[in-house]
Amino acid sequence: MAVQIDARGLSCPKPVMLAREALKGGEFPIEVLVETGTSRDNVRRAAQSVGCTVTVEKVGDELRLIITK
Amino acid sequence: MSKLNRFWASRWGIVFAGAVIGILASLLVVWGNPKNMGICVACFERDIAGALGLHRAAIVQYLRPEITGFVLGSTIAALISQEFKARAGSAPIGRFLLGAFAMIGALVFLGCPWRALLRLAGGDLNAVLGLAGLATGVAIGVSFIKRGYNLGRSHRAPAVVAWMMPSLMIGLLLLAIFTPRFLRDADGNPTGPIFSSTQGPGSMHALLVVSLLVGLVVGFLAQRTRFCTMGSIRDVLLMGDTHLISGVIALLVTAFLTNLVLTLAVPDLSLIKVGFADQPVAHDNHLWNFLGMVLAGLAFALAGGCPGRQLFLSGEGDGDAAVFVLGMITGAAFSHNFGLASSPAGPGPYGPIAVIIGLIVCGVMGFLAREKV
Numbered sequence: 001m002a003v004q005i006d007a008r009g010l011s012c013p014k015p016v017m018l019a020r021e022a023l024k025g026g027e028f029p030i031e032v033l034v035e036t037g038t039s040r041d042n043v044r045r046a047a048q049s050v051g052c053t054v055t056v057e058k059v060g061d062e063l064r065l066i067i068t069k
Numbered sequence: 070m071s072k073l074n075r076f077w078a079s080r081w082g083i084v085f086a087g088a089v090i091g092i093l094a095s096l097l098v099v100w101g102n103p104k105n106m107g108i109c110v111a112c113f114e115r116d117i118a119g120a121l122g123l124h125r126a127a128i129v130q131y132l133r134p135e136i137t138g139f140v141l142g143s144t145i146a147a148l149i150s151q152e153f154k155a156r157a158g159s160a161p162i163g164r165f166l167l168g169a170f171a172m173i174g175a176l177v178f179l180g181c182p183w184r185a186l187l188r189l190a191g192g193d194l195n196a197v198l199g200l201a202g203l204a205t206g207v208a209i210g211v212s213f214i215k216r217g218y219n220l221g222r223s224h225r226a227p228a229v230v231a232w233m234m235p236s237l238m239i240g241l242l243l244l245a246i247f248t249p250r251f252l253r254d255a256d257g258n259p260t261g262p263i264f265s266s267t268q269g270p271g272s273m274h275a276l277l278v279v280s281l282l283v284g285l286v287v288g289f290l291a292q293r294t295r296f297c298t299m300g301s302i303r304d305v306l307l308m309g310d311t312h313l314i315s316g317v318i319a320l321l322v323t324a325f326l327t328n329l330v331l332t333l334a335v336p337d338l339s340l341i342k343v344g345f346a347d348q349p350v351a352h353d354n355h356l357w358n359f360l361g362m363v364l365a366g367l368a369f370a371l372a373g374g375c376p377g378r379q380l381f382l383s384g385e386g387d388g389d390a391a392v393f394v395l396g397m398i399t400g401a402a403f404s405h406n407f408g409l410a411s412s413p414a415g416p417g418p419y420g421p422i423a424v425i426i427g428l429i430v431c432g433v434m435g436f437l438a439r440e441k442v
Contacts, residue, residue: 011223
């Protein structure tokens with residue numbers, strides 16, 4: 001994984017800000033770990049708005065988002 | 070992702086939620102709630118503080134079942150969508166203080182962001198000052214967030230922690246249903262432990278079951294769509310993201326249209342009065358309407374959610390949001406006990422100084438709370 005972001009337990013808007021920073025960095029794929037549905041939706045929306053593809057997998061109690069160009 | 074979940078996460082989903090909330094808020098006034106106050110999280114939590122005797126302002130005491138509905142509606146939505154999860158431990162005392170000062174600011178304006186929108190939808194132009202203050206406060210919060218402000222991570226907690234806020238709300242509902250008044254004053258008149266207003270805004274309310282049902286619907290929709298008034302402004306300022314604000318605009322538009330239709334259709338019912346003077350449960354001191362909401366907006370931004378959002382988060386197991394809510398209820402008690410809350414006559418005697426203290430406290434937190442993540 002080129003870029004890894006651990007956004008678990010962070011309140012809004014930190015997870016999506018970290019993801020946007022990584023998206024601007026331009027290195028793909030980006031892996032984002034989040035805990036809540038809100039963070040998942042926000043990160044996914046931010047990535048899709050710049051034309052990226054997002055897959056979500058559930059890992060135990062957490063959600064792992066993989067963002068690819 | 071299921072079709073329904075995709076809808077809730079979409080722009081149409083948030084617009085739908087905002088529209089339904091706007092219509093229901095307007096109808097709640099017809100059903101008995103005070104004017105321009107179909108829904109007001111700050112006012113309703115203040116009424117709950119009064120009903121519990123935490124303050125003794127006789128006109129604002131009622132265990133508003135809408136608040137219980139908000140939390141439990143969110144709990145139901147979160148359980149169905151498997152998002153109900155116990156988490157806690159992100160600077161609880163900081164969030165408590167933010168909640169208390171958010172309430173102090175909101176009660177100087179006389180309303181939370183939801184009520185600011187509903188006041189505007191009823192023609193109360195003082196709400197423009199309140200909303201401008203809210204946006205200013207959120208903008209100050211955004212500048213802190215850009216500099217790295219955050220309160221640190223929350224952590225997984227035992228499942229029982231997630232159930233504390235929903236349980237507390239069921240307790241409040243039972244107290245509302247049975248309204249125990251077994252204590253007696255010196256003359257033998259019944260008093261407490263639950264107080265109920267016999268006049269003023271606290272005495273005006275829809276039927277308990279109606280309030281509860283509306284609360285449940287709103288709580289469910291808001292949990293699914295992440296509806297948040299503070300977040301709507303923050304996301305525009307921080308990222309140019311208009312997702313949340315489209316829901317907020319939908320709320321404003323549908324509340325106004327519902328008010329308009331009902332005013333035209335129902336004789337003797339007037340839900341719209343345009344102007345600044347003599348608005349229901351409001352004052353027209355522009356400076357403190359504005360600054361009260363600057364404080365509230367800043368505190369909401371630093372805490373990551375408007376008062377409604379904090380209730381919905383607490384319903385899905387977020388112990389930190391629950392602490393913010395308890396901070397708000399405590400802040401309401403201080404507001405009335407210390408002469409901080411406004412009345413239709415204007416700001417309370419010590420409201421302005423409390424707002425300044427609150428701005429300093431929130432400013433210091435914004436500067437200093439910068440946990441590296």
